[in-house]
Amino acid sequence: LPINKNAAQIRATVLSNRRVGVYHQIALEVGDLVRHIKPGNFIAISVGGENSKMVLRRAFAISRTSDRGTVELIISPQGSGSKWLCAQPEGAHVDVVTPLGTAFGIPTEPVTALLVGGGYGSAPLFGLAEVLKNRGCRVIMALGASTAAKIYAPLEGKRAVTLLKIFTEDGTAGETGRVTDSLPDLIAEHDVRVIYSCGPMPMLEALSTIAVQADIAHQCAVEESMACGIGICMTCVMPVKTETGEIKNLRSCIDGPVMDGEAVQWQLVGSQL
């Protein structure tokens, strides 16, 4: 298969930029490119403007797309690049490359799916929920964060969700505790057949264990730091068991971000293979 098929580099216009909790919800006009974007795909954006000392593109999950040619991103302004992007006003232009990476696989049967998001990791799950609902799947969503302001759960995104559970570690929203704590019961109770997840690595690792124990599929969107987003820099690798049983460092931009949670060798992340 061709690598980066359908990806294009274009100048996109910032249509809106508003704060949602501790995050920014940014809508970009990307025109016809939306037709090729699937839930799980990401966008790589050049930051800092001309003559910036930031030489690397930033990768962001795509939350949702609309038929009108817009993509929506949920960005946590933590580093200098994401802060720059969150400071871009309506009407500004940014250089983007999209769609990149693998997409979530959609079940062929109308099963019950559990979507688990940690912090702004919930962003790509809302676009996924709409696709799943349109395919007749029942969507349960469980979102977790340290505190209420870090939960991203927009009203309009909830339409496709049958059951939404929220967990915060400090108890400021939903139930108190970690999102992963009550999932085994939820999976059994609702006959969940597949888990989709996006969030911090320890959460993805815990979900992989839960999925293996429940004997259900788990597709997770990983986040490893990238320099290019298009497969040439080899910095974003994850240790993954391949079909031949070999453990290889695979690029999370090309072979991910959506990966089979069971195949990812979480205990080997950061180790010499």
Place this chain on the structure above:
Amino acid sequence: MSLDFSTTLGGAWFPTPIFTASGCASSGKELAQFFPLREIGAVVTKSIMLKPRAGRPTPRMAETPSGMLNSIGLQGPGIDAFLADDVPWLASQGARIVVSIAGETAEEYGVLARKLRGVSGISAIEVNISCPNVENRGLVFACDPNSASEVVKNVRGIIGGELPILAKLTPDVTNIAAIASSVINAGADGIAMINTVLGMVINTETMRPHLGGKTGGLSGPAIRPIAVRAIYQVKQALPNVSILGMGGVASGKDAFELILAGASGVSIGTASFGDPSAVYRIQNELRDILMAKGFTSVKEAVGYAHRSEGE
């Protein structure tokens, strides 16, 4: 006035002087979505080793002001898979191919050269003797004139006159011109330089080295003046030797600067990480600059900064 945009490196002809840089274009497939590979000078492939290699642990990357540190450790599929898959694919695209090789021992470079002998579609071999991301600094052959020339001798002995050999050098030495002389005397046809500069970032949260491999190679515009200096010095010492220059080139003007210093070709590396069409864009910008300055060929501009006063 028309411009002859072609160039030669160690006897090999290329239609343009703009190449990808080894390790910054994988084997071309990823960039092919963004520009036609056949329209650039050549694809310099990621340094290939004898056996498949997993590379270093993550984190492998740290962005630094106007640059980045990488610590990949030569991850790759090994020469056999590379020759079976990547070279035929690149040839099918009509791209010129410069194969970069890296060995753990001087002998291994000879074995790699034997595998390349007779493979069709290859324009030149880059002998990477300067990757900073190896466990043992003593294995950076390009830090020592004797080790550097031993590797090049081995490759030349196997390749004969079949293909031009470019030796890739590190600027992390006291006298790069002396290393360049030794590899040319050992049979290299040209010099590729500069490789990344050895660096380190300490994470101020964990208060430990940030990269899994602790040290990494610094690249990007931050190192461009080092590249310009190194190319200038080697061109001055060895005026007839062709140089494939690289180091922080992000625009046509930057590429022009390396050519003025003495490079006959310019590789684009880290710029492709920030801009997937950088190679193509820089090539167009360089063509415009050469024409605007009144040059009728690339050759005319190579080393132009060395001309004497009054010229």
